[in-house]
Amino acid sequence: MGLPAPRPAGTALVTGASSGVGGEVARTLAARGHNVVLLARRTGRLNELAAELRGAHGVRAAVVTCDLSEREDRAAALAEVERLGLEVDVLANCAGVGMSGPFHAHPGEDAVRMVATNFEAVVDLSSALVPAMVQRRSGAVLFISSLAGVGPVPGFAAYAATKAAVTSFAEALHAELRPFGVAVTVVCPGPIDTEFSAVADLGRLMRRTPARLTASARECAESGVQGLADGRRVIIPKTAVRALGIVGAHVPHRLGLQIWRRVFAA
Ligand SMILES: NC(=O)c1ccc[n+]([C@@H]2O[C@H](COP(=O)([O-])OP(=O)(O)OC[C@H]3O[C@@H](n4cnc5c(N)ncnc54)[C@H](OP(=O)(O)O)[C@@H]3O)[C@@H](O)[C@H]2O)c1
Structure with a gap:
């Protein structure tokens, strides 16, 4: 078990x-040849990234445009992957959006679209692609969740x-799929320096966040892929964030709720 070796028919x-x-x-x-x-x-x-990866690593890089919050789009994307004639050896569920501030201030449809992108799509793609991995007794599924799911x-x-749902789903799959040679790893990062904070309206909070808690996208990606290779269940990038994760998991909800309310109100 671990990360399957790259092969011409796989992707x-x-x-x-x-x-x-x-x-x-x-x-x-x-870079590992996949x-x-x-x-x-x-x-x-x-398209730009596909050209970069073909040039840098000589791999096949295809592009599929898809709005993951739309069921029909997801079905079309899976059909497109099949049409390419490639078997999915590794599924990396990285897409996600955030929505901060008082829940009641957001249109309900935005929240529902976020749930569809962050969780429904993850379950949908996994259920479409994992059975073939189980049959081949080889495969890997990466989930990018969040410490916010604790x-x-x-x-x-x-x-x-x-994110609580993604982490729970991923950890359970890790245990279920291990006997079938399929690796499952979930990355639960704290803040990451990406476009996410602008999309989720977290700019002010990010500016107040100490640098030692903020991971780079590369750090998260590399630790996640290495986690698959090593058969790890959960990865929390950055030592200080790992410590927060351990504390967060044991803090009574009553106290945790007060702390988070202050963090977001400040
Ligand atoms: N940044 C953080 O502080 C942070 C912390 C913990 C966890 N995370 C998690 O890390 C993951 C990656 O986020 P990131 O930080 O890399 O943010 P990012 O730079 O904003 O990237 C988000 C990606 O998700 C895609 N996406 C969003 N909605 C989509 C949809 N409906 N259909 C298809 N693709 C969609 C975006 O592509 P398009 O816009 O082109 O569709 C983009 O490629 C997310 O799951 C996020 O929840 C982020």
Whole structure:
């Protein structure tokens, strides 16, 4: 078990490859010789990355434009991967969006779209691609979750709930799929320096965050891919964030809720 060896008929499907952690996961896998299928909504960015990876590593790099919050788009993306004639050896679920501030201030449809992107799509792609990995007795699934999934987070309520679901799903799959030779690793980062904070309206909070807590997209990507290779279940990049994760998991919810309320109110 671990990361399957690269092969001409195999590929890694990387969601959220147009930016941040997903882009770096694609770079890390291509550098190890894996063909890649790059998936996100911004086709132009995906095309640029595909050209970079073909040039730098001589791998096959295909682009699939897909809005993961749309069920039909996901089905079309999976059909496109099949049409390419490649078997998905590695699924990297990196795409995600955040939504901060009072839950009641956001349109319900935005929250539902976030749930579909962050969790429904992850379950959908996994259920489409994992059975063949089990049959081959080889495969790997990477999940980019978040430390925000450790407990309830007022000010980040629906987002944290999607990440709690992703972490729970991933950890359970890790145990289920191990006997079938399929590696499952979930990365639970603290803050990462990407476009995410602007999308999630977290700019002010990010500016106040100490540098030692902030990971780079590359750090998260490389530790996640190495985690798959090593058969690890959970990875928390950065020592200081790991310590926070351990404390966070044991703090009573009553106290945790107060702390998070202050963090987001400041
Ligand atoms: N940055 C942080 O502080 C932080 C901390 C902990 C966990 N995370 C998690 O890390 C993961 C990667 O985020 P990042 O930090 O790399 O943020 P990012 O730079 O904003 O990248 C997010 C990626 O997700 C894709 N995406 C978003 N909505 C999509 C949709 N509906 N359909 C398809 N693709 C979609 C975006 O592509 P398009 O816009 O082109 O579709 C982009 O490629 C996310 O799951 C996030 O929850 C981030």
